[in-house]
Amino acid sequence: xxxxxxxxxxxxxxxxxxxxxxxxxxxxxxxxxSQKILVYEHIAFKTASTPYLVLxxxxxxxxxxxxxxxxxxxxxxxxxxxxxxxxxxxxxNEEELxxxxxxxxxxxxxxxxxxxxxxxxxxxxxxxxxTNINNYIFDLFGEFTYTHSGSVLIxxxxxxxxSSGTFCYVQIAEKDFEIVIISEKKLLLxxxxxxxxxxxxxxxxxxxxxxxxxxxxxxxxxxxxxxEEDDVLYQLCHTYVKNVSVFVPPNSFHQAxxxxxxxxxxxxxxxx
Numbered sequence: 001x002x003x004x005x006x007x008x009x010x011x012x013x014x015x016x017x018x019x020x021x022x023x024x025x026x027x028x029x030x031x032x033x034s035q036k037i038l039v040y041e042h043i044a045f046k047t048a049s050t051p052y053l054v055l056x057x058x059x060x061x062x063x064x065x066x067x068x069x070x071x072x073x074x075x076x077x078x079x080x081x082x083x084x085x086x087x088x089x090x091x092x093n094e095e096e097l098x099x100x101x102x103x104x105x106x107x108x109x110x111x112x113x114x115x116x117x118x119x120x121x122x123x124x125x126x127x128x129x130x131t132n133i134n135n136y137i138f139d140l141f142g143e144f145t146y147t148h149s150g151s152v153l154i155x156x157x158x159x160x161x162x163s164s165g166t167f168c169y170v171q172i173a174e175k176d177f178e179i180v181i182i183s184e185k186k187l188l189l190x191x192x193x194x195x196x197x198x199x200x201x202x203x204x205x206x207x208x209x210x211x212x213x214x215x216x217x218x219x220x221x222x223x224x225x226x227x228e229e230d231d232v233l234y235q236l237c238h239t240y241v242k243n244v245s246v247f248v249p250p251n252s253f254h255q256a257x258x259x260x261x262x263x264x265x266x267x268x269x270x271x272x
Contacts, residue, residue, distance in 0.1 A: 012071040014038070016141075017271045018058070019149060020133050021080035022049050023175040023194065025058055026265045030272050032073065039065055040264050044174045048194070051130050058133065068140050075144035076271050077129075077137055080176075082192045083107075084127035084150055089117070092124045100126040116151035121158050123187060125151045149267045150190050153180055156249070156270045161185055166214060169247065170205065171266060172225040172233065177201065179208055188212060202236050209241075216240055222247035224266060 018027040024044040031038055043057060062068055083105040097113040105128060107113075116125045127148040137144055157169055157180050166183040175195065181188040189212060193204040209216060224247040227234055238244045249266045 012073050014070060014072050015074045015076070015272050016067065016070075016072045017076045017078065017268050018137070019078040019080055019265060019268045019271075020054055020058060020130055021149075021176070022051075022054060023173065025054065025061070026268045027061065027067075028264055028268045028272065029067070029070070029072075037264065040268075041065070042265060048175070051132050054130065055132050055136055058136070062140070072141060075137065075141045077133060077144060077146040078149050078152060078267055078271055079127065079129040079133070079146065080149035080192075080267070081128070081130070082194075084125055084148055084192075086150070086154075086187070086190055087124045087126055089122040089124055097126055101128065114146070114148075116147050118151060118155050118158075121155070121187065123154070125154070147271070150178065150192070152267045152271050153178055154187060154190050156266075157182060158185070158187060160249075165220065166218075167220045167222060168209065168214070169222050169224070172201075172223060172227045174226060177204075177225070179205070181208075181212065181214070198232050198236055201233055202240065205237065206240060217242050219243065221245070224249055 013032045015030045015032055016027065019025060024042065026042040028040045029038045041061060043061060045057070083101065085100040085104060087100055094115070097115060098107065101107060101113060107128070111128050112131050114127060114129050118125065125148050129146055134146060153171060161167065161182050164184055166181070169180040169182070171178045177193055177195065179189065179191050189208065191208065195201045195204065209219060219241065221237060221241045221244045223234060223237065223244065227246060229246055234244065234246070
């Protein structure tokens, strides 16, 4: 089990990316030679789950698609949760990992604390992974890599943001969303919210902008994930924020013209 490291190449050329969260899970398999997406599935939970039930759902999906019988050259697990803290690299001390989380995450005595270093941006994401998921994946596939969804999202958006100004990116799922705010090519904020109603969504978004003193008349709001221009959430945002657009996130699969990548979760796809 490793963090942010590539596995040794095996006698196969397939990659597996799995994202797990308390509101759902997704996975994708990729043939690295043809750059063809072989299998993709997204499972949204009707109600917020627990790590135990998430593992149960994952086992069902693995058995349904017979993933355990496939030899992958690389397996990556993405943990999507609110148990994280973004730390400037200049202030980071690996011996203090629990202290970065104790004020904004409920921690148990047996929680494992991990971290991702975003070297190109002098940031470290400290987080708590789902240990039971990691143990299960290790039992199935042996050595693998794991990371946090925020690390993938922040790194990809910062790497591809070449414009000056302030941009608010919002990746929307069925019951949660992630916000990344970039100002002058630097990360201003990353956060994760769960919501039940469209009013919840709008409140968290506008409250975040207000706390950062960002003007709704000038901020560029870019929505992606489960959103279209005729959706309720999009229209609601447009009522309160002047510049709103549906964002098409960059990834190598879009650039290669692979149409079957368009509906796949951004984080799952960009982690491959």
